[in-house]
Amino acid sequence: MIDVTNLHKRFGAVTAVEDVSFRAEDGVVTGLLGPNGAGKTTTLRMLYSLIRPDRGSVKVDGMDVADRPLDVRRALGVLPDARGLYPRLTAREHVRYAGELHGLSGAALDTRIAELVELLDMKDIADRRTEGFSQGERMKVALARALVHGPRNVLLDEPTNGLDVMSTRAVRTLIRRLREQGHCIVFSSHVMQEVAALCDRIVVVARGRVVAEGTPDELRARTGKENLEEAFVAIIGSDQGLML
Numbered sequence: 001m002i003d004v005t006n007l008h009k010r011f012g013a014v015t016a017v018e019d020v021s022f023r024a025e026d027g028v029v030t031g032l033l034g035p036n037g038a039g040k041t042t043t044l045r046m047l048y049s050l051i052r053p054d055r056g057s058v059k060v061d062g063m064d065v066a067d068r069p070l071d072v073r074r075a076l077g078v079l080p081d082a083r084g085l086y087p088r089l090t091a092r093e094h095v096r097y098a099g100e101l102h103g104l105s106g107a108a109l110d111t112r113i114a115e116l117v118e119l120l121d122m123k124d125i126a127d128r129r130t131e132g133f134s135q136g137e138r139m140k141v142a143l144a145r146a147l148v149h150g151p152r153n154v155l156l157d158e159p160t161n162g163l164d165v166m167s168t169r170a171v172r173t174l175i176r177r178l179r180e181q182g183h184c185i186v187f188s189s190h191v192m193q194e195v196a197a198l199c200d201r202i203v204v205v206a207r208g209r210v211v212a213e214g215t216p217d218e219l220r221a222r223t224g225k226e227n228l229e230e231a232f233v234a235i236i237g238s239d240q241g242l243m244l
């Protein structure tokens with residue numbers, strides 16, 4: 001479970017995140033939805049302690065990120081916005097390296113890598129160097145790397161960005177499976193269809209603030225709009241940045 005309380009972050013004159021609070025429960029997919037520049041990536045970066053908030057706190061499974069950053073990192077699997085792969089390593093070597101950094105080794109690590117290769121349909125690319133990988137192939141490697149240690153909480157920054165229909169479906173299936181297994185999943189997107197297809201709860205952010213929160217049904221009821229897309233437009237006050 002992830003608890004975010006009154007997070008603030010400024011970059012010089014830009015207020016990227018202003019008083020953001022929400023809770024992401026276990027067994028639930030929580031979507032951070034907002035237009036470009038809304039503060040989603042900055043919020044996620046504070047959740048996984050890449051950057052420090054000016055104010056506010058984040059707790060992962062009850063552990064404060066500021067007090068126990070290493071324990072929190074163990075409890076988190078992160079697909080960051082930059083997928084950053086080593087071109088000379090194969091896909092499998094990436095996942096192995098990440099597993100070793102998390103203290104896994106031997107048969108347990110081999111089994112885990114084999115599971116992820118199967119789950120993410122990576123057999124054809126597992127033993128190729130990642131140099132020249134397509135966006136979808138890169139995303140799969142980054143996702144396998146994020147999940148190798150079986151983290152309870154999973155943060156995904158725009159996981160389906162740039163993916164084709166088949167790869168998008170594979171990622172959705174994986175996210176649903178993680179939810180069934182009771183994981184806490186937070187993912188960010190500026191694509192409302194993506195959020196609508198997957199999320200149990202939606203946190204709508206705009207200009208660094210949470211402007212609405214609830215289930216898709218609650219958001220529809222609150223705005224009086226039948227259609228979720230229209231509900232988002234009503235909440236944000238424009239459709240800018242929310243379209244495919």
Ligand SMILES: Nc1ncnc2c1ncn2[C@@H]1O[C@H](COP(=O)(O)OP(=O)(O)OP(=O)(O)O)[C@@H](O)[C@H]1O
Nearest residue numbers: 011014016034035036037038039040041042043190
């Ligand atoms: N390191 C930084 N230095 C200066 N400004 C930054 C930095 N990181 C983010 N910002 C600014 O903070 C605001 C929020 O950015 P952020 O990347 O969190 O938005 P986002 O919701 O993830 O957007 P997108 O959907 O475009 O990825 C933007 O105005 C951005 O320019």
